[in-house]
Amino acid sequence: MSRRILLLVVASLFMLSGALPVAAQRTEPIASYDMVVTLDADTKQLTAVSTITYVNRTTEPIPDLVFHLYLNAFRDTNSIFLRESGTQHRGEIWDPNAPGWIEVTSLALADGTPLDLELIEDDTLARADLPTAVLPGESIVLDVAFTAQLPRVFARTGFVDDFFLVGQWFPKLGVWEEGAWNAYPFHANSEFYADFGTYNVAITLPDNYVTGGTGLLVEQIDNGDGTQTAVYHAEDVIDFAWTASPHFLSESRTINGTEILYLYLPEHEWSVERVLPAAAAAVTLFSDWYGPYPYERLTVVDVPDNGGGAGGMEYPTFVTVGPVDILGIGAAENEAILGSEIVTIHEVGHQWWQSMVAFNEAEEPWLDEGFTDYSTLRAMDVTYGEDSGLIDSRFIHLGYLEAGRLSYLSDVHVPMAGAAWEFGGTEYQTAVYSKPALSLRTLENVLGEEMMNEVMRTFFQQYQFKHPNTEDFWAVAESVSGQTLDWFFAGLVYSGNTLNYAVSEIDAMGFTAVREGDLVIPTTINVLFSDGSSTLLSWDGTPAEKRFDFPDRAEVIQVEIDPERKLVVETQWGDNGRSRTPDIPAWLAIATRLLYTIQDALLMLGGL
C-alpha cells in the first residue's frame, strides 16, 4: 500500500469511525497532523508524509508559514544548539558519528500547489510564503513529505541500539501570536511551544517491536511482510512522540479512569514497583489539587542505561523516566535514593503544566518547569513523607527541598523570568527549577495550603488548553488570594532580590531583628521569656532593622524569626534564632558525637 493511500485510509478511519475509544474534544484544534511514517530500524531513518490542517483562529490574516525542524540541531556543530551546549546535554555527549537531521522533500497545498520552503536561522526553522493569506476563521491543508535521520540518543530524541525515542521528529508549525509566528531556533536550554490539535499517526516498523506513543494505539496491522503498522490517535495535544523497542515489557494500572501504561526494559523490572506507584500517586494528587486528568491513557517509558539522553522528558500523554541515577553514582536501584520517583512524579506533573496548560517553554521556561518542580516537591512530601527526596537512608537524609535550597543558594540573584537561552547552565537550573519551586512553596506557606490550592486550581481551570504567561498567573494569584503579591512577582520572578532574616542582638529586655536583602516577606517571631511564657509576633519585614522591647515581661531568653521555616527562599536559616546563653546540652550532644567519630576512626585505621 503506498504511503499516500495509507495516509488517506488513516485520515478517513478517524473521520468516519464513531466507535473510536476517545473522549470528546476539549479544544478547537488549530494545528492537526495526519502522518504516515516508516522506520528503517537499521539505518535509524524515518520516511514520512504528513497532512497538516491549520485553522486560523486568530483575528489576523496569516500570510506565511513557519515550521520547526528540530532534528537539524543535531546535524553538525554549526547549529545553535550544539554551539550553545558545547555538544553536551544533561551529561550526554552528542555523537558526531550518529548525527540527526530532517529534510523536507516536498511541501504543497492540498490542491497540489507547491510551496517554496526556505531554511532560516540555523536550519532548525523554515519558512514558506502562501499564495494567499489564511484569513481569520479559514483553514489551510498542506501535504508535506520528509525524511528524518535520528541521532544517537541525545537531548530527548534518537536511538540507542534497538531502542528508539522519536521526539521532535516532524516539521511542526510555530504559534501565530500578535501578528507574527512565535518560533525560535532550537536553543540548548530551550524546549518547545505549539498549538493544540489532533494527531493521527501510522507508524510502520519491524513486527517484533513494541511501540508506545502519544494518545491511544487504536489499531495494529500485521502487514505480512515482516512489518507492522501501529496507528495512534490523539486529541487536544500539542505534540506527538513515540517509542519503540523489541524488548519492552508492560505493566499498567488504572487511576480515575486513566490507564497508566509503563513500558519497561527487562533489566529494569525492579523499577515497576517504584515507577508505577509514583506515577499513580502523581495522577491522583495533581488531579485532586489542580483538575482532573482528561486523557484515557498515560504512557510512561523506561529507557536503557546507555540511553540517558532519552530519559526524563515530557510529551502529551507520554513521558520518559527510566532508572534514574540522579546522583550519578550508579545507584539507581538503591531504594534509599528516590531518583526514579522524583523524575516520574516530575514528568507526570508536566501533563498539567505543559501539556494541558501549554506555556511557552522557550520564552518563559520557569513556568512549566517551576510549576512542575513545585508540584513534585508537594507530591513527594505527601507520598514519601515530609521533606522526603533525594536520599532517604537511615544514616543520611537530603530532602528534595534541601537539594533545591542548595541549588538556589548557588545562584540566589538570578531572576526566574527570562527566555531559555538567556541563562547559563547552572543559572538555568536555578532560575527554572529550584528557585520557582522554593518560591511557590514560600507562597504556599504565606497564603496557606488551602488558598494556594485555590490559586493553582483556578489558574489551571482558566488556562487549560491555552497558552498563559506570567502576567496571567500574577492576575489569577492576586485575584483569588485578594492580596498584593509584589514580593513574589516583582521580587522573585522578575528580579533576583534576596532575603535573610537574623537576630542581631538579644538581651534581657528585648532583641533586634534585621532583614538583609531587598526581598520583603511578612513573617512571625517567637519570643521565649524566663518565666516560661512565650509570644508570637508578626513582622512585615520593614524597616530593615527593628528593635523589639518587652519592658513589662520577664527576661527574654530566646528569639526565633520564622520558627516554622516557612520562608524557604530565605538564604540563611542558621541565624534566625538566638538564645542569650549557650545551649550546653545541644553542644554536649555534638561534642559526644565528634568524640565518638574520632574514636571510631582511630580504631578502624589503627586496629586499637
Place this chain on the structure above:
Amino acid sequence: MIRLLSKAWGLVNRYRQLWLAVWLLNFLLAFGLALLPALNLVDASRWTAIRDVADGFDGWLFLEAFGPALGAQVGLGDGEATLSDSVTAVLQQATTLLILIPVLAWVSHAWLKGGILFVYQQAPAEFQWRPFFRACWRWFFPFLLAGFLQASVTLVMIALILATMGPLAGAAGSWVWWGAVPFVAIGFLLWLAVGELTAVYAVAQNTHNIFRTFFQAFGFVATHLLTIFSLYIPTILVLLAVHALFRYGIHPELPRLWWPLVLLVQQLFIISRLVLRLWRFAAGVNVVEIAVRSPEVGSSPVEIMSPVTK
C-alpha cells in the same frame, strides 16, 4: 579450636588492665583531637539552629555549612559569628583531623601491641605496669615500621583490585563486584593473620627482625589454613555482629540530645571492639606458642624468651 578460643578468652579476662590501657589511650587521643573543634562550637550554640545539628546529620547541616560560601552573600555585621561560620570552622578543623587520625592510629597501635603480646606470653604471671610499658617501648619502632609496610602493601593491593575490577565490571556487569567479594574477604583475612602473627612471632622470639618473623608468619598461615580460618572467622564474625547490633540496631535509635546515655553506649561499643581485638591477639599468642613447641608444625622451632623480665 573451641578450647583455644576459650583459653584465649581466659587470658583476655585475666588481664583486664589491658582493657583499661587500650580504651584509655583511644579515648584520650580522641578527646585531645575533639577538644578544639568542640570548644569552637560553644559560642555557636547560642544559635537555636544548633539543635538541628545536634539532633542528627542531614542535608540541613550541609546547607548551613556551605550555603553562604556558595554565593548567598548575606550575613550579620562585622565581628558576628553566625552558626554557619562556626560549622565551617569546625569542618575545616575536621580536615586537619583527617590527616592526624591515621598517623595517631598508626603510632598508638605500634606502641600498645608489643606490651599486649608480651603480657599474654607471660601468662599466668601477674600483670605489672612497668614490664608492660617496657615491652611497649621495646617493640615500638619495629612495629611502627611493620605497620607502615602493612598499610602500604594494603593500599597497593586495594588499588590493584580496583584497577582490575573496574574494567572487568564495566565489561561484564556489576555482578563481578559481588563475585569478587568472597575472594577479597578471604584474602583480607589471610593478610590480617599474617600481619598480626608477624608481631606475635617477634615478641615470642624477642627479636626486632620483623622481616624474618613476617616470613615465619607467612609460612605458618600457608601451612595452617584450617587453624587460621578456625581462629579468625569466628572472631571476625562476632566483631561484625557487634558492629551490626550497634550501627543498625542501637545507635540510630538513640535520642542524640540525651548525651550521657549516648556517650555511655558509644564507649561500651568501643570497649567491646577493643576486647574482641584483644581476644584475637590472645588466640594468636596461643596458636604460635603451640606451633613453636610442636616439632611437626611451624616453620622453625624457636625459643620463647622473656626479654623484659629476665
